[in-house]
Amino acid sequence: MSSTRPRALPARALLAASLALSASTAFAQSATETALAQRLDQLAAELAAVKAQLVQLQQAQAAAPAPAAPVAQAAPGSFGTTPPAPGSAPAYSASLLGPGTVLTSYGEINYNRPTRQTQNTQVDVRRFVLGYQHRFDEKTKVVTELEVEHAVSSAADPGEVEVEQAYIERQLTPVWSLRAGLFLMPVGLLNENHEPTAFYGVERNFVETAIIPSTWREGGAQLVGNFDNGLTVQGGITTGFDLNKWDATSTEGKESPLFSIHQELALAKGHDLAAFGAVNWRGIPGLLVGGSLFTGQATQAQAVDKARITLWDIHARWTPGKWDFSTVYTRGTISNTAALNAALVGNPTLIPKSFDGFYLQGAYKVWSFDDYALSPFARWEQFNTAKSYADLGMGLTPEAARAERVVTMGANLQVSQGVVLKADYQRFRENADLNRVNLGLGWSF
Amino acid sequence: MAGAALLAACGGGGSSAPDASQPAASALSAQAVLGEKIFFDASLSASGKQACASCHSPTNAHAPANDLSVQLGGSLLDQQGRRQAPSINYLSFDTAFFFAADGTPTGGFFWDGRAASLLEQAGEPFMNPFEMANAGVADVIAKLANASYAAEFKAVFGADIFTRPDDAMLRVKLALSQYQKEDTGFRAFSSKYDEFLRGKVQLADQEMRGLALFNNPTKGNCIGCHPSGKAADGSFPLFTDFTYDNLGVPRNPLIARNDDPAYNDLGLCERADLADRADLCGAFKVPSLRNVAQRHVFFHNGRFNTLKDAVTFYVQRDTNPEKWYPLNADGSVKKFDDLPPRYHANVNTVEVPYNRHPGDVPALSDAEVDDVIVFLKTLSDGYRP
Numbered sequence: 129m130s131s132t133r134p135r136a137l138p139a140r141a142l143l144a145a146s147l148a149l150s151a152s153t154a155f156a157q158s159a160t161e162t163a164l165a166q167r168l169d170q171l172a173a174e175l176a177a178v179k180a181q182l183v184q185l186q187q188a189q190a191a192a193p194a195p196a197a198p199v200a201q202a203a204p205g206s207f208g209t210t211p212p213a214p215g216s217a218p219a220y221s222a223s224l225l226g227p228g229t230v231l232t233s234y235g236e237i238n239y240n241r242p243t244r245q246t247q248n249t250q251v252d253v254r255r256f257v258l259g260y261q262h263r264f265d266e267k268t269k270v271v272t273e274l275e276v277e278h279a280v281s282s283a284a285d286p287g288e289v290e291v292e293q294a295y296i297e298r299q300l301t302p303v304w305s306l307r308a309g310l311f312l313m314p315v316g317l318l319n320e321n322h323e324p325t326a327f328y329g330v331e332r333n334f335v336e337t338a339i340i341p342s343t344w345r346e347g348g349a350q351l352v353g354n355f356d357n358g359l360t361v362q363g364g365i366t367t368g369f370d371l372n373k374w375d376a377t378s379t380e381g382k383e384s385p386l387f388s389i390h391q392e393l394a395l396a397k398g399h400d401l402a403a404f405g406a407v408n409w410r411g412i413p414g415l416l417v418g419g420s421l422f423t424g425q426a427t428q429a430q431a432v433d434k435a436r437i438t439l440w441d442i443h444a445r446w447t448p449g450k451w452d453f454s455t456v457y458t459r460g461t462i463s464n465t466a467a468l469n470a471a472l473v474g475n476p477t478l479i480p481k482s483f484d485g486f487y488l489q490g491a492y493k494v495w496s497f498d499d500y501a502l503s504p505f506a507r508w509e510q511f512n513t514a515k516s517y518a519d520l521g522m523g524l525t526p527e528a529a530r531a532e533r534v535v536t537m538g539a540n541l542q543v544s545q546g547v548v549l550k551a552d553y554q555r556f557r558e559n560a561d562l563n564r565v566n567l568g569l570g571w572s573f
Numbered sequence: 574m575a576g577a578a579l580l581a582a583c584g585g586g587g588s589s590a591p592d593a594s595q596p597a598a599s600a601l602s603a604q605a606v607l608g609e610k611i612f613f614d615a616s617l618s619a620s621g622k623q624a625c626a627s628c629h630s631p632t633n634a635h636a637p638a639n640d641l642s643v644q645l646g647g648s649l650l651d652q653q654g655r656r657q658a659p660s661i662n663y664l665s666f667d668t669a670f671f672f673a674a675d676g677t678p679t680g681g682f683f684w685d686g687r688a689a690s691l692l693e694q695a696g697e698p699f700m701n702p703f704e705m706a707n708a709g710v711a712d713v714i715a716k717l718a719n720a721s722y723a724a725e726f727k728a729v730f731g732a733d734i735f736t737r738p739d740d741a742m743l744r745v746k747l748a749l750s751q752y753q754k755e756d757t758g759f760r761a762f763s764s765k766y767d768e769f770l771r772g773k774v775q776l777a778d779q780e781m782r783g784l785a786l787f788n789n790p791t792k793g794n795c796i797g798c799h800p801s802g803k804a805a806d807g808s809f810p811l812f813t814d815f816t817y818d819n820l821g822v823p824r825n826p827l828i829a830r831n832d833d834p835a836y837n838d839l840g841l842c843e844r845a846d847l848a849d850r851a852d853l854c855g856a857f858k859v860p861s862l863r864n865v866a867q868r869h870v871f872f873h874n875g876r877f878n879t880l881k882d883a884v885t886f887y888v889q890r891d892t893n894p895e896k897w898y899p900l901n902a903d904g905s906v907k908k909f910d911d912l913p914p915r916y917h918a919n920v921n922t923v924e925v926p927y928n929r930h931p932g933d934v935p936a937l938s939d940a941e942v943d944d945v946i947v948f949l950k951t952l953s954d955g956y957r958p
Contacts, residue, residue, distance in 0.1 A: 370805070372805045372806065372807055373805045376788075377790070377796065377802075430806070430807035432770070432772030433772060467772070470769070470775075470776075470781075471769065471770055471784070471801070471802060471803070472802055473781060473785040473788060474785030474786060474789035474792070474793075474796075475788045475796070475802070476789075476790055521778070523782065524781060524782070
């Protein structure tokens with residue numbers, strides 16, 4: 129949900145001042161502050177738009193005798209406004225981009241060194257994202273993100289180019305808004321807030337990548353309700369997964385069952401739509417409690433057997449003073465897997481009946497100076513991508529996987545409001561060959 | 574897959590049929606109707622006794638109905654062909670030959686993929702001296718002009734078509750390829766396994782065990798070259814990925830040419846365009862396993878006559894080579910005896926089930942081989958519950 133994240137450039141000063149004043153507030157990504165930043169972004173964008181309109185009006189008055197000159201940027205509020213052509217002006221300032229238009233971006237450059245298999249050490253531009261938000265009027269905006277993973281994308285390179293978000297949001301009432309297009313699913317703590325400055329550790333946690341397939345997005349429509357009591361309610365209809373993509377010969381399904389069959393709105397099969405709902409409550413400063421449910425058929429009328437995929441989670445984040453605690457439990461199920469697996473018997477990766485994950489994380493801001501803030505953290509997580517299989521008969525039913533347990537210890541060093549350096553060590557209980565040291569550089573605005 | 578030897582092994586390539594679950598059964602086009610008549614017309618051969626259908630019998634999945642290692646042809650029907658006549662079912666899903674991104678040779682028609690299409694393939698047997706043995710295009714067309722359906726041929730392709738033999742020959746090939754593409758008998762998808770995939774029948778316990786062994790990458794690993802699962806678009810498996818592999822199949826003493834020790838059938842690298850690819854010597858195309866239980870001979874040289882021998886060879890080639898190859902004078906095994914020693918390194922010895930050594934336990938036990946065979950029998954078209 130981009131509205132919860134990329135900081136609009138014109139909002140930076142306001143946001144920095146706000147955070148500086150909030151000396152007692154915990155780390156900058158607390159739920160309350162994120163919501164506050166959200167509002168600030170919105171207000172800043174609206175203020176910029178009003179200023180631009182004012183300038184245009186003043187210019188129009190000054191040139192009153194002359195025929196009306198074409199206005200390069202149509203006034204906000206007019207539908208069908210054409211955004212400035214890329215490259216027509218330096219894209220560093222919202223005012224140059226046009227009233228109501230802001231550039232957003234985030235990126236991660238990571239170094240991973242497995243301690244037992246150092247030959248597998250890698251350095252990677254994990255992702256580089258550019259986006260824009262354009263406000264057509266005070267009630268209507270478009271939010272987009274274009275992402276490049278692994279630096280280079282071509283037939284001979286490992287990278288990918290992805291449209292990660294592309295949706296229109298219309299404010300219907302002061303409480304309710306309608307969102308339509310390609311949007312991030314409101315699941316867990318990370319999926320909608322996945323910028324490197326928004327999570328601890330160089331890599332995203334496993335629970336919210338292996339079980340919740342972050343960055344998980346679907347196409348569809350949803351209603352978003354923001355109530356004054358701190359309650360946010362989301363619900364809608366979207367595209368779903370495609371179980372026909374399950375490749376029993378590869379290990380992708382073992383790494384993340386849902387990631388291996390997500391569609392990302394790339395010629396997505398649309399026969400089977402899914403429904404989702406999410407509730408988050410921020411009624412007490414520093415506390416976020418929430419949960420979500422997603423469910424939908426996933427064989428897209430291309431298999432004899434239907435199968436329903438359901439994923440739910442509960443999560444909480446508490447930021448008392450300099451502390452920052454968070455936890456997520458999530459569980460997924462796939463129905464009718466006995467029938468689906470019948471033709472796949474013997475393959476290394478059958479479709480699991482259930483999978484789940486859980487983590488606990490604590491961080492403490494031990495030092496801060498100007499924009500600098502150092503926050504050591506520790507995270508314990510357990511996840512199982514194949515917790516159970518449906519019975520296929522003796523000798524044919526795969527054994528359930530053993531849950532992997534990972535301890536991550538490290539620190540985030542914020543060097544500016546939107547820049548973070550990270551270092552951590554991860555220890556795997558089941559597959560110790562994966563133990564690794566990670567270093568990361570991230571930014572977001 | 575790693576190593577140059579495995580460039581000839583499986584992987585990549587299309588392996589499923591886009592319209593598999595519901596083959597269209599519409600009426601044949603005029604070209605295809607002519608193709609059917611040509612397909613069964615023995616008068617187009619030098620012997621006057623050999624048609625396409627002689628070696629590709631529709632009653633036997635368009636494969637030979639006899640158990641000869643290679644079929645007999647020529648003007649007197651006394652010439653052995655070089656390679657086993659394969660089933661030509663499901664070939665409409667094949668492509669022209671190409672190297673996949675990882676270097677795996679893929680596609681093409683005939684055991685060495687030298688023909689780029691069904692149309693191109695259809696022309697060769699007419700001229701092959703070991704098959705229909707015509708002297709040339711004019712010879713074929715002259716016979717065609719006397720066929721009972723010559724008037725239909727002219728009606729479809731022009732009254733003067735027989736005065737232009739090259740043009741007429743092209744249309745003969747077109748008609749044959751259209752027949753193979755349009756007649757659903759070449760792609761019936763009517764096996765018990767297809768019905769199983771459609772959810773209409775269950776496989777019996779032994780068949781399921783066989784399927785599991787077939788798929789299991791640590792047991793049969795047959796799936797490595799013979800995909801058995803539906804594709805992401807729902808299309809049905811063809812049980813071949815149309816790639817090539819070098820299995821080191823034993824020399825077949827029933828082929829007279831093999832009496833000459835200097836003679837070898839080297840497969841892919843015999844092609845002029847691949848003559849400098851010594852790493853491909855000994856590689857042959859992976860056939861579909863659909864209807865394999867109806868086959869009377871197996872492998873490119875027809876070395877084996879039973880499915881039991883063929884499957885057992887896969888799993889015991891390296892654990893018990895003495896069962897499959899002759900012995901040298903000193904008692905050692907003359908392994909891979911159908912390939913010159915300089916090409917032995919091309920043989921696939923890396924993937925399961927070939928990654929074994931003498932004395933090791935075979936990847937499949939005798940009972941498990943039987944399970945796999947029972948499963949393979951579910952791939953025969955024409956299943957009736």
